[in-house]
Amino acid sequence: MFDVQNLSYLAGRRPLLRDVTLRARPGELLAVVGANGAGKSTLLRLLSGDLTPSAGTVQFEGRPLRSIPPAVLARRRAVLTQQHPLALAFPVRELVLMGRYPHFRGQPAPPDHAVVQQALALVGLAPLAGRSYPTLSGGEQQRAQLARVLAQVWEAEAGFLLLDEPLTGLDLNHQHHTLEVARALVRRGFGVVAVLHDLNLAAQYADQLLLLRQGEVVAGGPPAAVLTPAHIRHAFDLDVELLPHPTLGCPLIVPVPRPAAVAPGCWPTPAL
Incomplete structure (x- = not known):
């Protein structure tokens, strides 16, 4: 379990997170949502240990995160970041094998x-195992990276995945497939913390939501309690209506049409 208390982070003098408290438990998917610049990725980097808090504490499995040896932590939690710079022509299977590095010395068994x-099959990339990673599409690269982090914690008991915008570059089918994989892990007892942009997907798949605005918590809890019109208006400056989902027991969020945001006079006059 991640236990975060009064967490804050400053970039220079600029506060990116302020007094955030949360618990992420095994057997739950916690979705972190909010507008651009709300502090979602910063929070995940603090949970992963990439950043050091300016104030507050992060504990993992009852221990301060910073006190856990990196090799031990790598076998218990894996992190999928937003950016995956890799220009070398690694075959896809070799990239995924990188996720196994914490589990062997010398040569893989x-x-x-x-x-x-198994990880490649789970994300639907087994036929592309021999392909060069740079030749994959953006969505295929994202799925290959997901396979890598899955391989890292494959055997962990009550392990954790930290996913920063895991749906980037994915089509509608693979967006749902990725979240279905996350739900399958949750059923196995894993904890998943995922930064998501689509509120309807978050409402459909998450057990808990954390809604951020400018580095502060707007609301936390089950989707129905967090995704209210008032909370969404505060976090996104957008009016919405909530409809009952026709088949699922979660809210369906529909933006309210509003007047054109760009005045006609803002467009340049075409040259004659």
């Missing part, structure tokens, strides 16, 4: 290669 194949 047959069980490591078996995990790689």
Whole structure:
């Protein structure tokens, strides 16, 4: 479990997070939502240990995060970041095998290669295992990176995945498939913390939501309690209506049409 108390982070003198408290538990998917610049990715980087808090504490499994040896932590939680710069022509299977590095010394064993194949099959990339990573589409690269982090914590008991915008570049089918994979992990007892932009997907798949605005918590709790018109208006400066989902027990969020945001006079006059 991640136990975060009164967490704040400053970039120079600029506060990116202020007094955030949350608990992320095994067996739950916690979605972090909010407008651009709300502090979502900063929060995930603090949970991963990439950043050091300016104030407050982050504990993982009852211990201060900073006190856990990196090799131990790497076998218990994996992180999918937004950016994946990799220009070298690694085959996809070799990229995914990188997720197994915390589990072997020297050379990978047959069980490591078996995990790689299972992770690739789970994300639907087994036929592309021999392809060069840079030749993949953006969505295929995202799925390959997901396979890598899955391979990293494949055998963990009550492990954790931290996913920063895992749906970037994915089509509608693979967006849902990725979140279905996350739900399958949750059913296995994993904890998942995912930064998501689509509120309807967050409402459909998450057990808990944390809604941020300019580095502060607007609301936290079950989707129905967090995704209210008032909370969404405060966080996104957007009026919405909530409709009952026709088949699921979650709210369906529909933006309210508003007058044109760009006045006609703002467009340049075409040259004659």
